[in-house]
Amino acid sequence: MISMNKKMTIRKFPDLEAISHHAAGIFSILSEEGISATGRFVVALAGGNTPQRFYAILGSDRYRDRIRWKEVHFFWGDERFVPHNHKDSNYLPVYESFLSRIPINHGNIHPVETGTNSPAISSEIYEREMRNFFQLKENEIPRFDLIILGIGKDGHTASLFPGDKVLGEETHLTAPVITVGTLHSRITITLPVINNARNVLFLVSGEEKASILKRVIDGPNLSLPASLVCPRNGRLTFIVDEKAGSLLQQR
Numbered sequence: 001m002i003s004m005n006k007k008m009t010i011r012k013f014p015d016l017e018a019i020s021h022h023a024a025g026i027f028s029i030l031s032e033e034g035i036s037a038t039g040r041f042v043v044a045l046a047g048g049n050t051p052q053r054f055y056a057i058l059g060s061d062r063y064r065d066r067i068r069w070k071e072v073h074f075f076w077g078d079e080r081f082v083p084h085n086h087k088d089s090n091y092l093p094v095y096e097s098f099l100s101r102i103p104i105n106h107g108n109i110h111p112v113e114t115g116t117n118s119p120a121i122s123s124e125i126y127e128r129e130m131r132n133f134f135q136l137k138e139n140e141i142p143r144f145d146l147i148i149l150g151i152g153k154d155g156h157t158a159s160l161f162p163g164d165k166v167l168g169e170e171t172h173l174t175a176p177v178i179t180v181g182t183l184h185s186r187i188t189i190t191l192p193v194i195n196n197a198r199n200v201l202f203l204v205s206g207e208e209k210a211s212i213l214k215r216v217i218d219g220p221n222l223s224l225p226a227s228l229v230c231p232r233n234g235r236l237t238f239i240v241d242e243k244a245g246s247l248l249q250q251r
């Protein structure tokens with residue numbers, strides 16, 4: 001374990017399999033803590049490839065009776081503006097390998113509604129859903145118990161991309177991210193939401209992430225959105241494999 005400062009912990013494991021099992025263990029512990037303290041455990045999930053094995057482990061028999069699923073609520077940190085049955089949907093793989101396999105009520109699953117006319121409308125609906133769920137007053141920010149994130153090779157996280165104006169968002173909980181070309185437009189939660197979480201867990205795997213992970217850990221850099229994640233009053237943990245963590249100094 002490498003502790004960088006009070007607010008950041010980095011845990012290194014041999015490979016993606018080990019990361020995924022460790023993250024599932026953390027999920028189990030945090031869910032019990034959260035449910036014992038507040039009666040529920042509210043999570044925002046990530047898209048991308050890295051967390052898929054973690055989701056499958058949580059959906060396996062091993063965790064079926066270990067977690068009080070009926071008290072767990074799932075949101076998404078970001079979603080592509082595609083139907084839920086589209087191959088690029090962030091909802092689809094999570095539902096197939098995880099949520100459809102656990103004893104959870106349908107009402108505990110809060111996907112981004114993508115069957116609307118525009119990402120902006122989907123974003124508005126999602127923000128309203130979050131506000132209602134957390135029973136927020138105007139200007140209040142939700143406090144997620146756990147937000148799972150990944151890091152893109154360009155330093156993006158959730159759908160917060162380098163240079164995007166969404167990075168300066170201070171009041172909205174969610175925002176549309178409009179893209180041109182072949183990339184799908186997206187809906188993302190914003191930095192104020194991420195930085196108000198009780199726990200933020202980055203899962204990072206593979207050699208191609210080594211250099212960006214080092215830069216993200218090295219410190220806040222406006223051109224690397226993942227480096228702007230710094231929960232004010234929460235725990236920030238990086239769970240990385242040997243390859244992704246190969247450039248990190250043991251401190």
Ligand code: 6PG
Binds near residue numbers: 046153
């Ligand atoms: C998404 C994301 C995104 C992802 C990173 C890392 O919808 O794609 O939520 O921020 O976490 O791009 O993705 P990989 O795990 O596939 O490298």
